[in-house]
Amino acid sequence: MGEFELITNYFSKAGSPRTDVHCGVGDDGAVLQVRDGYDLVVTTDTMVVGTHFFADVDPRALGHKLVAVNVSDLAAMGAEPSWLSLALTVPVIQPDWLSEFAAGLHETAEYFNCQLVGGDTTKGPLSLTMIAKGQVPRGKAIKRSGAKVGDYIYVTGTLGDAALGLRLVQGVQQVSKKHQAHILQRFHYPTARVALGQALRSVASSAMDISDGLAGDIYHILQRSAVGAYIDVQKLPLSQALKDSCDSAQAMQLALSGGEDYELLFTVPDSKRGALDVLLSPYGVPVTCIGRITGQTGKLELKAGEQVFSYQHKGFEHF
Amino acid sequence: MGEFELITNYFSKAGSPRTDVHCGVGDDGAVLQVRDGYDLVVTTDTMVVGTHFFADVDPRALGHKLVAVNVSDLAAMGAEPSWLSLALTVPVIQPDWLSEFAAGLHETAEYFNCQLVGGDTTKGPLSLTMIAKGQVPRGKAIKRSGAKVGDYIYVTGTLGDAALGLRLVQGVQQVSKKHQAHILQRFHYPTARVALGQALRSVASSAMDISDGLAGDIYHILQRSAVGAYIDVQKLPLSQALKDSCDSAQAMQLALSGGEDYELLFTVPDSKRGALDVLLSPYGVPVTCIGRITGQTGKLELKAGEQVFSYQHKGFEHF
Numbered sequence: 001m002g003e004f005e006l007i008t009n010y011f012s013k014a015g016s017p018r019t020d021v022h023c024g025v026g027d028d029g030a031v032l033q034v035r036d037g038y039d040l041v042v043t044t045d046t047m048v049v050g051t052h053f054f055a056d057v058d059p060r061a062l063g064h065k066l067v068a069v070n071v072s073d074l075a076a077m078g079a080e081p082s083w084l085s086l087a088l089t090v091p092v093i094q095p096d097w098l099s100e101f102a103a104g105l106h107e108t109a110e111y112f113n114c115q116l117v118g119g120d121t122t123k124g125p126l127s128l129t130m131i132a133k134g135q136v137p138r139g140k141a142i143k144r145s146g147a148k149v150g151d152y153i154y155v156t157g158t159l160g161d162a163a164l165g166l167r168l169v170q171g172v173q174q175v176s177k178k179h180q181a182h183i184l185q186r187f188h189y190p191t192a193r194v195a196l197g198q199a200l201r202s203v204a205s206s207a208m209d210i211s212d213g214l215a216g217d218i219y220h221i222l223q224r225s226a227v228g229a230y231i232d233v234q235k236l237p238l239s240q241a242l243k244d245s246c247d248s249a250q251a252m253q254l255a256l257s258g259g260e261d262y263e264l265l266f267t268v269p270d271s272k273r274g275a276l277d278v279l280l281s282p283y284g285v286p287v288t289c290i291g292r293i294t295g296q297t298g299k300l301e302l303k304a305g306e307q308v309f310s311y312q313h314k315g316f317e318h319f
Numbered sequence: 320m321g322e323f324e325l326i327t328n329y330f331s332k333a334g335s336p337r338t339d340v341h342c343g344v345g346d347d348g349a350v351l352q353v354r355d356g357y358d359l360v361v362t363t364d365t366m367v368v369g370t371h372f373f374a375d376v377d378p379r380a381l382g383h384k385l386v387a388v389n390v391s392d393l394a395a396m397g398a399e400p401s402w403l404s405l406a407l408t409v410p411v412i413q414p415d416w417l418s419e420f421a422a423g424l425h426e427t428a429e430y431f432n433c434q435l436v437g438g439d440t441t442k443g444p445l446s447l448t449m450i451a452k453g454q455v456p457r458g459k460a461i462k463r464s465g466a467k468v469g470d471y472i473y474v475t476g477t478l479g480d481a482a483l484g485l486r487l488v489q490g491v492q493q494v495s496k497k498h499q500a501h502i503l504q505r506f507h508y509p510t511a512r513v514a515l516g517q518a519l520r521s522v523a524s525s526a527m528d529i530s531d532g533l534a535g536d537i538y539h540i541l542q543r544s545a546v547g548a549y550i551d552v553q554k555l556p557l558s559q560a561l562k563d564s565c566d567s568a569q570a571m572q573l574a575l576s577g578g579e580d581y582e583l584l585f586t587v588p589d590s591k592r593g594a595l596d597v598l599l600s601p602y603g604v605p606v607t608c609i610g611r612i613t614g615q616t617g618k619l620e621l622k623a624g625e626q627v628f629s630y631q632h633k634g635f636e637h638f
Contacts (some may be wrong), residue, residue: 049443
């Protein structure tokens with residue numbers, strides 16, 4: 001099977017067909033119509049075997065995750081996902097594997113109303129790069145740089161579940177039967193907070209998604225906004241599964257430094273907190289206020305209630 | 320050095336700063352303003368060590384080539400290059416290598432007036448994926464699907480030089496001293512026919528770039544346009560360097576099946592041939608008519624003057 005047949009067989013019809021795709025898979029490039037008055041938002045995420053996933057990962061889950069982590073970046077910018085490109089590098093063509101991977105990718109793309117519009121397939125060590133493209137009303141993208149002193153800090157969902165899921169998959173931690181499905185779901189099938197991200201455009205001063213752990217990722221907002229923050233770790237949203245599976249020290253560690261939750265971290269000015277409450281109601285996504293932005297540029301203070309919370313963050317470092 | 324420092328050190332300022340980049344490297348996504356009345360064109364190309372380049376390749380040339388092959392795809396669509404994203408996977412951080420690679424990328428991006436706006440850096444076997452984004456007046460992208468029976472077939476530049484360059488680098492073929500620099504330049508520093516590609520919007524019925532050899536690549540136009548073609552191999556444009564380095568059979572073989580020339584292959588209706596001649600004059604790029612489109616769907620006839628030219632194409636197959 002050549003590259004061309006591979007593309008045709010597995011990828012030429014992935015996702016939701018969109019009328020704004022004037023030329024999709026199979027030409028030198030995709031031709032896409034960005035809506036008038038909208039900005040284009042582009043994200044890129046690479047997943048390499050051995051670094052980001054195990055060689056024996058369920059390919060369907062991998063297809064899902066690749067789309068979800070990219071779409072999560074779009075959500076963090078307040079953008080509406082529209083189009084996907086895939087750079088797929090595989091050592092050999094395994095039809096069963098590719099078929100399952102494409103199915104996972106297809107389902108998730110369709111769920112988010114995205115169409116796969118192109119990419120490249122090459123031979124080499126297993127590696128997947130996805131490029132997601134979305135649209136946001138002009139000037140309305142939510143950046144990391146907009147947080148102001150006094151803003152309230154929020155996170156969506158619960159933290160630490162994906163890191164616990166990784167430990168479960170690795171066999172280094174036990175999780176009781178009743179929680180296993182939830183924890184594995186959180187690890188293998190992360191949620192991208194797309195609808196909520198778009199709703200936040202009118203209230204959030206900054207936003208990002210949490211991929212490498214809250215305690216490390218928040219520094220991107222602090223640096224780009226030239227502010228500091230304090231977080232009350234007692235307010236961190238933890239799932240019942242996490243609380244039942246870990247002692248409190250480990251729960252804190254997973255919630256603060258565990259990666260791959262893909263929840264949104266965002267800041268809201270005091271004047272918009274009422275609007276936030278109103279707009280949240282239709283989404284059914286728990287949102288928790290965990291702290292505030294301070295004027296101490298680049299400094300993160302962790303507290304447990306009124307006490308200083310001593311903590312050494314060890315985030316994921318590639319190199 | 321972490322991922323964040325790596326990005327900051329080498330890639331945060333690559334290419335020409337553009338006023339349509341509202342958010343570049345360092346956020347969850349790039350925010351880009353597509354011009355009103357224009358379509359977005361997106362291309363993706365991956366280069367993997369051992370498959371697309373040698374481990375000891377000059378990193379500066381590699382940086383150039385990565386940009387050029389992507390921009391060449393934009394050129395083939397008639398698009399104006401605007402923005403680049405880079406997914407960079409490296410096994411270890413080698414500052415000298417990265418610095419040279421970034422310099423090659425930077426120079427070439429700047430030459431084409433593109434800005435690097437984001438991407439991802441990960442650890443793993445050396446692999447580079449670039450995503451180039453360009454703009455084309457709405458509805459004016461040149462696709463592979465527009466060729467019609469009777470259209471004339473053209474190529475830019477000369478064919479086979481890059482394949483000869485590969486053989487020279489591999490040490491399997493000699494090239495006389497006076498031609499070496501030219502041939503190596505053609506292999507390491509391919510040209511993207513960007514200005515010409517944009518000019519072709521008003522005259523070409525279809526276009527693509529030649530990356531895997533004319534005799535294989537042309538089938539993409541034949542299939543998508545549901546047409547056939549004949550090509551007179553005596554008309555194939557060959558450089559003096561190629562003619563001096565190969566016998567005629569090998570010259571034909573390299574010109575027809577050699578990859579990586581990144582010249583444009585395009586078709587023009589009879590009624591537009593005069594317009595083509597007029598618009599070509601400012602570009603200084605040789606353009607050669609090599610055949611015509613026929614009604615025999617999917618069939619390529621090769622002729623040498625009036626004779627049938629018997630030829631077995633062996634293109635590059637990844638798998």
